[in-house]
Amino acid sequence: MEFTLHVWRQKGPNEPGRLIAYRATDISPNMSFFEMLDKLNRELEESGEEPIAMAYDCLEGICGTCSLMINGIAHGPDRGVTTCQLHMRSFRDGEHITIEPFRARAFPIIRDLVVDRSAFDRIIQSGGFVSVNTGGVPDGNAIPVPKERSDRAMDAAECIGCGACVASCKNGSAMLFTAAKVSHLAELPQGEPERERRVLNMVEAMDEEGFGACTNQYECEAVCPKEISVRYIAKINREFLRASACRGK
Numbered sequence: 001m002e003f004t005l006h007v008w009r010q011k012g013p014n015e016p017g018r019l020i021a022y023r024a025t026d027i028s029p030n031m032s033f034f035e036m037l038d039k040l041n042r043e044l045e046e047s048g049e050e051p052i053a054m055a056y057d058c059l060e061g062i063c064g065t066c067s068l069m070i071n072g073i074a075h076g077p078d079r080g081v082t083t084c085q086l087h088m089r090s091f092r093d094g095e096h097i098t099i100e101p102f103r104a105r106a107f108p109i110i111r112d113l114v115v116d117r118s119a120f121d122r123i124i125q126s127g128g129f130v131s132v133n134t135g136g137v138p139d140g141n142a143i144p145v146p147k148e149r150s151d152r153a154m155d156a157a158e159c160i161g162c163g164a165c166v167a168s169c170k171n172g173s174a175m176l177f178t179a180a181k182v183s184h185l186a187e188l189p190q191g192e193p194e195r196e197r198r199v200l201n202m203v204e205a206m207d208e209e210g211f212g213a214c215t216n217q218y219e220c221e222a223v224c225p226k227e228i229s230v231r232y233i234a235k236i237n238r239e240f241l242r243a244s245a246c247r248g249k
Contacts, residue, residue: 001028001088001091001095002093002094003036003091003095003096003097004022004023004024004095005019005021005023005040005096005099006019006020006021006097006099006115007019007021007113008099009110009113010109011110012111012180013108015240019098023213024039024040027039029087029089030087031087032059032084032085032086033084033086033182034054034056034059034138036088037099039193040052042235043078045143046076046119050064052112052113053111053112053113053176054109054112054114054152055067055111055113055143058084059084060084061081061082061084062160063160063206064082064160064163066083066084067098067101067102067107067113067114067115067117068083068099068100068101068102068113069098069099069101069102069167070083070086070097072098072164073223074102074164074223075164075223075225077090078216079222079227081225082162083223092095098221100113101114102115102117102164102213104163104166104211105211106166106174106211107163107166107174107175117123119174119209119210120161120163120174122209123181123202123206123209126201127182127194127199127200127219128181130191130193131194131204143190145189148190149187150188152183152187152195153183153184153187153188155229156180156183156228156232157180157229158226159177159181159184159227160226161177162219162229164222164223164225165219165228166211168219168220168223169214169217169219170212170219171212171214172212173204173215174209174211175211175236176220176230177227178202178206178246179233179236180234182199182239185198186199195243196242196243196246196247198244199239199243200243200247202246203236204215216230222235
């Protein structure tokens with residue numbers, strides 16, 4: 001297979017950027033998207049050109065570092081996958097593919113296809129924890145948790161913080177990410193002690209980082225590689241109202 005890649009190149013956060021066209025040849029349909037880009041980078045290095053800066057780590061759909069917009073879609077055309085799980089058989093032979101970094105005010109570009117997503121870390125640091133005593137591992141049945149609640153908590157915990165929801169939202173909202181993190185702990189008894197403080201702090205941190213407001217158009221759910229449901233946005237709204245009422249007492 002052969003492709004024409006239109007790749008965003010930008011030397012630094014304060015430098016101008018532009019799309020540059022490259023030919024990707026002799027590509028196996030079974031290659032992952034990053035394997036294809038790695039092959040292109042080796043060819044660029046062999047010809048004395050600067051390789052394309054990009055971020056990935058686990059190559060198993062877990063790390064969430066692959067911050068790519070592919071033909072205008074976060075992580076590409078396949079649903080429920082990260083970029084590293086996307087294979088070239090998802091594209092037509094000879095297709096033109098536009099590759100850009102995630103675009104959001106809260107995700108500044110570092111270089112080429114690499115963005116700074118540390119805003120997510122600061123949201124989690126503001127309240128995404130539980131104050132339990134460390135020590136030996138407790139028995140799994142020591143704290144009963146209804147199955148429905150544990151299922152909801154585990155579904156929310158699947159969020160890998162990749163930022164696709166932010167990049168796809170016209171407002172650059174981080175509501176789905178923050179909602180998943182808040183809901184994960186709010187559904188479990190271990191998260192009860194910080195329940196009100198957690199949601200208030202995390203929503204405040206989200207706003208301070210410059211993320212936009214949620215207007216419920218569900219672009220976030222459509223591109224989430226872990227298919228996190230927008231019902232968690234309704235959950236965080238309820239948690240926020242509850243915490244605000246408790247604080248006002």
